[in-house]
Amino acid sequence: MTVYLDVIWALNFLFDSLLICLTAIILKRSIRFWRVFLAGLIGSLIILLAMTPFSAVSGHPITKLLFSVMMVLAAFGYKRLRYFFSGLVTLYAVTFLIGGSLIGAHYFIQFDFGLTAKVLLAHSKGFGDPISWLFVLIGFPIVWHFSRRSIEAIEVVKIQYDQLVNVSIALGEVEISVKGLIDSGNQLYDPLSKWPVMLISIKNLLHELPEELIKLATNHEDIILGNEMISPELENRMRIIPCRVVGRDHQLILALKPDVIRIEKDKDCWETEKGLISFTTQQLSADDAFQCIVHPKLLTGVKKDRPSIKVS
Structure with missing residues (x-):
């Protein structure tokens, strides 16, 4: 052979x-x-x-x-x-x-x-x-x-x-729980208070949230221009944040001040009141792995003890 x-x-x-x-x-x-x-x-x-x-x-x-x-x-x-x-x-x-x-x-x-x-x-x-x-x-x-x-x-x-966290937000009587992604490139701040801004997609939460919160995500330009009215309670929480997006140098978005933001990762937990949230109807993840973009500064505060579940 x-x-x-x-x-x-x-x-x-x-x-x-x-x-x-x-x-x-x-x-x-x-x-x-x-x-x-x-x-x-x-x-x-x-x-x-x-x-x-x-x-x-x-x-x-x-x-x-x-x-x-x-x-x-x-x-x-x-x-x-x-x-x-x-x-x-x-x-x-x-x-x-x-x-x-x-x-x-x-x-x-x-x-x-x-x-x-x-x-x-x-x-x-x-x-x-x-x-x-x-x-x-x-x-x-x-x-x-x-x-x-x-x-x-x-x-x-x-x-x-490894960068996914559990995010819970208390906003008046509304409780929002989503999966968040820690994005080190997120540099969105409120220019006055210097508080970090967190983006939340409500695309899968439209049937759970009040209509007024949905309006903030869908008609934010009309609200900023005064063509759409919101309740005094939300108006007191509202902040107008300038930001930059691809193709546009300047854009204004609406953000709200929640009562508390709670972030959990593994055995660690962070709670803060010094943060803002902004709603969007766009899907942030193609495979829906997360619904929230977490500002890294929100994880620099004091850690809280994560509540343990006792099994009797």
Whole structure:
């Protein structure tokens, strides 16, 4: 049987190099091109070893582990044990992710009832695999791309989840409870009192809130111009806040002073009366993960003891 060793080695060198690149992307580590080249070269040497009298050793798990260790050291170096171990584990995770995706895609497209016979035949000839090299060559970059995008999406969701808080607002007889996102880029303040302003979407609360509060979100321009009247109680709470939005340098929004703003995150709790809220009917999150943009200054106050629930 003819074995095109140069082609097989070149493909393995390319794939090992791409796996190192994806590992670096996941770990957010900068890596030089020559390190990628060196790590890919080391990983591909196991193919050449399989063609020598040491072929039995090349397939041993310890040998594969040693090659992986050398690849990680060549790519990222050694700073401390945890740094090295995270690189090694991530490399294996990426390898299993890519390899499993390719195998799953292959047998999803084409199921072969004679798979067992083919595997045995390929093994008896000393080399080969039922998965065609052409499929791997085409499928690997595609799986690599989507794996990277999926991991980045997971990271974004995780970061966003870590910044989510529970927000409770008391405004007269109205109680509002929403999920909020802490936005460090929110620099909206009342220019007079210097109190931070929190944005709340009431799109999903229209059936729960009084009509007068909904009017503040839908007809705020008419209220500012005096074309729409509101109750004296809300008028005493009302503030007019200048802000900037994309495409417009100056815009005025309405904000209200609530009785108290309560923010809960994990076991921490903050309460403040020095804050303003502004209603909008726009959806703030595409997947409705949060309904409120929390100003980071609202979390700089004194922490309160979070009430515990006793189970008898």
